[in-house]
Amino acid sequence: MPKLDDQYSFATWCKESLINFTEMNAEKQVFIGFVLAILIAAFIRIIEMTGGIPSLYEHLLYFPLVFTGLLLGPRIGALAGIMCGVLLSPFSFSDSLISSNEIAGGWILRLVAYTSVATIAGVISRVVKDLNKAEQNAKRKYQGTGLPNIDALLEQLKAIGHNQNGSPNDLVDIFNFRLQNMEKIQQQVGTEKANELVKQMAVQLKKLLGDQIHVGQTSKNELVGVSAEAEENTKELQQKIESFLEQPIVIDGVSYQMDSAAGVLRVKKDQLKDDHQKVFDEAQAHAFNALQKKQQFSFLEQSDNAIEQIEEVSFSRQFNEAMKNNDIQLYYQPRLNTNTGYFSVLEISAKWVHPKRGNMELVEFKPMIEEASLTQQFTSWMIQRTFKDLKVWQKQKVTVRVSINITINDIVDPIVLNVLAHELQETKFPARHINIEVSERALMSLPDKSKRYLERLRSVGCNVIASHFGEGRSTIQSLFVLPVDAVKLSEELVQKATSHSDKKRELASMVKMARARGLTTIATGINDRAKLLLLKQIGCEELQGSILSKSLKKSDIPWARIR
Incomplete structure (x- = not known):
């Protein structure tokens, strides 16, 4: 719930309420659609029974129907429109009102109008939602390769840290691959082919380490993997990574040798819960240090007792x-x-x-x-x-x-x-x-x-x-x-x-x-x-x-x- 001192608290509350409402199951939405339709029709009928309203204001009925369509979608919007049309039809009015009630006259046309307006509003809402969803998905993808970007990877780390399954002491590996010759390859084969190479490298990495690993791209020459199922045998992991780095990537029958270096930071799941961003930064800093030292592979577990590694991570965190x-x-x-x-x-x-x-x-x-x-x-x-x-x-x-x-x-x-x-x-x-x-x-x-x-x-x-x-x-x-x-x-x-x-x-x-x-x-x-x-x-x-x-x-x- 938003804090009271947040200047956007009301807007935030409205947005969260709308999202929660639209995510309700179908049964609840149908029930609310019926209730809204009955309330609208009852309101109009009361007005008519007490003397009616000027024709200028009759069309205000369309506003709640538009709102219903936008909020609940085309099917529930159409249902609300039909309900309003039926409830305001001659079948629901007494004989004394049928002859004098302007709303009751031509009720079939009004039934069509109510249904159409609510349905069209629902269709518009659905299109906007789909476009918004596509936009949100695009923001989570790295442009060119379509791999998860840094925002998506950070969300994944956060989700792992807050996952209630397992123990807080479960180990998580963060892999960081620096593609040193990516710029040169791109100049030789073009951007599109270079992107294909990066995507193929991500596919092979998933095959190597298992489907549980999430692989994304944080820059043109950097791949990051997150695995919530860390291998206990670090020597075997090192052999796998080194073998992977030495193998060329094959695209359309042509082999490309990726000049890469890798760093792996192993942390406890509980550390991601406290500050996943800081852990991610430390993983990147560790990989960059390995690159500077010209190491093809570097492994660091935050429980290691190597003084130099502890000092580096400590200063990085402090800074x-x-x-x-x-x-x-x-x-x-x-x-x-x-x-x-x-x-x-x-x-x-x-x-x-x-x-x-x-x-x-x-x-x-x-x-x-x-x-x-x-x-x-x-x-x-x-x-x-x-x-x-x-x-x-x-x-x-x-x-x-x-x-x-x-x-x-x-x-x-x-x-x-x-x-x-x-x-x-x-x-x-x-x-x-x-x-x-x-x-x-x-x-x-x-x-x-x-x-x-x-x-x-x-x-x-x-x-x-x-x-x-x-x-x-x-x-x-x-x-x-x-x-x-x-x-x-x-x-x-x-x-x-x-x-x-x-x-x-x-x-x-x-x-x-x-x-x-x-x-x-x-x-x-x-x-x-x-x-x-x-x-x-x-x-x-x-x-x-x-x-x-x-x-x-x-x-x-x-x-x-x-x-």
Whole structure:
């Protein structure tokens, strides 16, 4: 039952009541249909016996019949229409009413009308329900292969956890298969054939592990299986999986070798009842760790005593809980536009209120999330939380530009770019107000897929910034051929320019060349007046640093100084 303080409680109650009503068995629906028809007819008859109603209002009778058809379907709607027609026929009126009652006259036509209206409403209801059901089923399928998607798999895990059969200590295996060469295969054979390969792989996996396993797809290169009947013999399970990974997939007589790695997380059923989402995340993190370590197969049981595994899972759980409980919060550092004198951009960063280490800056806990392979998850979380704040500011009619660093570990992850694109689509936030910061090292080794995604985001209006420029070996000219709109100078480059005249001239030349090519120049680490004056003098367009403003909570953002 909805809580009283839920602002949508009444709507939720109506929706749940309607669903429960439509799921009643046929006998109850027929009974309610009869009752409704009798009540409608009795109501009209009372009105007629007390003097009648103006003809303008006679047709109000159709509204409850339409409601009956929509609620109970075409058969019960037709039954209600027939009952109304019969009950309002000359056979149910006294002789004194037949001659003067307008409803009684032409009652056969009215019988047809009542039945038709209720039946048509029922047909419409049935079509809408079928379309809605098809839509819900489509939302639970992975586009292209039709396999259960991540939402369906999470529901399955939740159902297993709440299943009353068996013991809470029953073991459940979560299989995670990473298809490393899927992108290459898709380029060779096309998307349709690649989807067939994934579907065939899912079929063979079910044959191998039994029909009790639920196999789904969470991304183009990831299959996930859930088995509520874990095998006791882990060595035999390992042999099965390794044999499966080595066998090629055959489609139309052609063999394809899938370069795959697998991770299996074994948990107790009771753990799924408490938090199935967290367990699923741990399974994915475990599989990703195995992939990073180049292990073809990795098995982890949450009761294992291996210290390293326990630490990894413990940190992963702790970090996820910190994000969930808002112990990790976003901070916004304003960036000054030297042309206007106002702050023009808010750069996103994060701080973690750690229970033992106190307040930790991103640079402090960055190595820990890299070691635990949580950079993708954390970066996606930062993007989602940023857009959550942007939606609030949008409603408040506040215009602001933000800058998000997506390369914490100097890798441009296509999944992170997809998360960003999804948030843009969902929130309808202007893409021109989004700056995507990509480190210089990441840009120099940009995979084709990531480069393609960045170019698409640029095409809709996002600005790409080459950040930490000067830390690598690339030159300003090498950036001109990359999908970038701005260059962000490293603190080291700025520091050297303030103490060496040659470095100052080099920096000034670099800024001039970038501006000539249409690139915005940004400097960071401005912590004293000398750097501030130097960068204004050489024409750097945007400045950021502690002398201008530190990173702020969203409640402390100086909106009056932002343009």
